[in-house]
Amino acid sequence: MISADFDIVLWVRMIKEGIEKKNLNPWDVNIAEIADYYIQKIKELKKFDIRLSADVILVAGILLRMKSEALYDECKVEEEEDYDYYDDYYDDIEEKPKKSRKKEKDDKDKNKKSKKPVTVDELIKTIEKELNKVKKSKKKREKKINEVEEIIEELIEEEDISDIIAELLEDLMKEGIIIYQEKFKTREDRVRYFIPSLYLANDGKAELIQEKLFGELIIKLKSF
Numbered sequence: 001m002i003s004a005d006f007d008i009v010l011w012v013r014m015i016k017e018g019i020e021k022k023n024l025n026p027w028d029v030n031i032a033e034i035a036d037y038y039i040q041k042i043k044e045l046k047k048f049d050i051r052l053s054a055d056v057i058l059v060a061g062i063l064l065r066m067k068s069e070a071l072y073d074e075c076k077v078e079e080e081e082d083y084d085y086y087d088d089y090y091d092d093i094e095e096k097p098k099k100s101r102k103k104e105k106d107d108k109d110k111n112k113k114s115k116k117p118v119t120v121d122e123l124i125k126t127i128e129k130e131l132n133k134v135k136k137s138k139k140k141r142e143k144k145i146n147e148v149e150e151i152i153e154e155l156i157e158e159e160d161i162s163d164i165i166a167e168l169l170e171d172l173m174k175e176g177i178i179i180y181q182e183k184f185k186t187r188e189d190r191v192r193y194f195i196p197s198l199y200l201a202n203d204g205k206a207e208l209i210q211e212k213l214f215g216e217l218i219i220k221l222k223s224f
Contacts, residue, residue, distance in 0.1 A: 011059045012124055014041050019120055028117035035060075035067035055131060062130045165196040172206060172221045180217035 018037035024030050042060055045052060118126075172178055180197070184190045197219055200206035209218040 010053075011038075011056050011127075014038055014056075015124065015127075016120065017041075025117075026120040029120055029123050031063070031070045031118065031123070032067045034123070035063040038063050058131060058134060059127055062127050066126075161196065161199075164192060165199050168193055168196045168219075169200060169205060172200070172219060176221050178219040180219060 015034060015038065018024075018034050018041070019026055019029065022030075022033050022037060024033060039060055042052065042056070171183075180190070180193075184193055197206065197208060200219070201208045205222055207220040207222055209220060210216070
């Protein structure tokens with residue numbers, strides 16, 4: 001099994017190898033070329049049936065996003081240069097205040113100068129930060145899923161689910177309609193009655209209505 005340390009070394013090595021093979025400036029890395037090289041390298045490794053970690057694949061996605069952002073910025077600069085050309089042309093034929101034109105040009109020049117070159121070390125640090133963000137959000141999702149699974153397991157151990165279904169059906173026959181979030185206030189109750197609600201809907205005894213995702217859930221009794 002490949003260790004996590006090897007995975008980190010692998011994707012870093014692939015980036016550095018790409019810079020060297022493509023003869024790129026390590027003090028001003030061309031993101032687009034590195035992204036293309038990295039994706040091609042992954043394809044080559046897969047041909048040899050080499051198992052790649054999630055980190056290595058995630059870095060490919062991060063590089064592709066960075067490439068699209070870099071290309072977008074380039075298009076924006078070209079667009080601004082086109083506007084500069086027309087501004088110079090109209091300066092000769094229009095009486096637009098020169099101060100406002102000068103300010104616009106100064107602002108554009110500042111934007112161009114603010115785009116600093118990206119070094120290879122900065123690129124690697126940025127990718128590491130993005131990887132950590134993804135891992136943190138993944139851990140949070142897994143924690144929530146595990147909590148819900150634990151609650152369900154506890155409920156199944158404590159009570160027979162058929163008793164909960166019968167209890168919910170009895171309440172539904174009395175009330176006709178149950179607004180889920182209002183009826184069941186606590187997280188435990190919402191988890192406890194959710195699966196029985198699905199059972200009733202599947203058996204054709206109840207109808208579940210939710211107009212908006214994560215919105216109000218209505219359980220409606222179906223006439224027999």
